[in-house]
Structures are given as C-alpha cells and as structure tokens.
Amino acid sequence: MSHRESSHTVVVTGSDQVTARDPNARCDTCGVQGTIALFEHDKPPRQVERYCDNCWPARRDALEAAGIYGGWEVLSWRFVEEFVEIVEEGIADNRARGKNTPEQEAALPAQLHQMATEILQGATEYDGPMPSRVAHFIERHRSATA
Numbered sequence: 066m067s068h069r070e071s072s073h074t075v076v077v078t079g080s081d082q083v084t085a086r087d088p089n090a091r092c093d094t095c096g097v098q099g100t101i102a103l104f105e106h107d108k109p110p111r112q113v114e115r116y117c118d119n120c121w122p123a124r125r126d127a128l129e130a131a132g133i134y135g136g137w138e139v140l141s142w143r144f145v146e147e148f149v150e151i152v153e154e155g156i157a158d159n160r161a162r163g164k165n166t167p168e169q170e171a172a173l174p175a176q177l178h179q180m181a182t183e184i185l186q187g188a189t190e191y192d193g194p195m196p197s198r199v200a201h202f203i204e205r206h207r208s209a210t211a
C-alpha cells in the first residue's frame with residue numbers, strides 16, 4: 066500500500082522545536098489554525114504532520130489502516146479522557162473474562178501509577194481544564210506504589 070504525501074506535510078530539518086499544540090500552526094487536513102496532534106513518520110526523511118482536534122481521530126485511523134507507523138503526540142484532554150476510558154474499560158473487561166494472569170494483575174498498579182504520573186506531568190501543556198474523569202483516574206492511581 067502506498068502513501069501519498071499530503072502537500073501540507075511539514076518536512077522538518079534539524080529543529081526539535083515542534084510541539085503538538087500550537088495555536089499558530091494549521092491543520093494538515095482542514096487548514097484550521099490551532100493544532101493539538103502531531104504525527105512523526107518513522108521512516109526518513111523526517112516528516113511531521115499536524116492536526117486539529119476534529120481531524121486527528123480520522124487521520125489516526127487512516128494511518129493505522131494504512132500501516133503507517135511513527136510517533137504521535139496529542140495534547141488534548143479529549144483524547145486523554147478517551148485513553149483513560151479505553152484503559153479502564155480494557156482492565157474491567159479483562160477481569161470480567163478472567164483474562165489477566167496473576168503477573169499481569171500484579172503489574173497493573175505500577176503501570177496505572179506510571180500513566181497517572183505522566184498525564185499529571187504534562188497537564189499544563191493540554192488545552193483547557195482537566196476533565197473530571199481524568200482527574201479521578203489520577204487521584205485513584207497516583208498514590209499507588211510500584
């Protein structure tokens with residue numbers, strides 16, 4: 066499967082000063098000003114794509130479907146909230162089906178603690194106030210000991 070490069074794709078040369086959330090950058094899909102997501106292709110040359118809150122989910126799905134890999138960063142509470150939801154539902158689902166091994170169960174508190182810590186560390190970089198679901202997640206897991 067081939068991937069046609071977007072004409073808006075930014076080819077970054079050397080600078081690492083690119084962040085997902087940039088009120089001045091334009092979305093690669095719709096052109097709106099203000100991005101929250103960044104996707105950096107794995108393969109050279111270094112290419113960085115940026116998207117707004119609305120366009121990122123579709124782009125993420127398209128990249129996944131096309132098997133295009135890279136690193137991504139999303140600085141939007143909406144997606145943190147979605148992530149927390151997926152994690153919590155995944156855990157509940159695995160428990161309900163008895164799919165977790167004792168080792169996996171034992172490793173969970175530390176993993177959740179790590180996630181909570183990472184979200185908290187990046188909190189000031191996200192847009193707007195922290196959603197309550199995310200706040201509860203952090204509250205529940207930040208004190209867990211590894």
Ligand SMILES: [Zn+2]
Pocket residue numbers: 092093094095096097116117118119120121
């Ligand atoms: Zn957009």
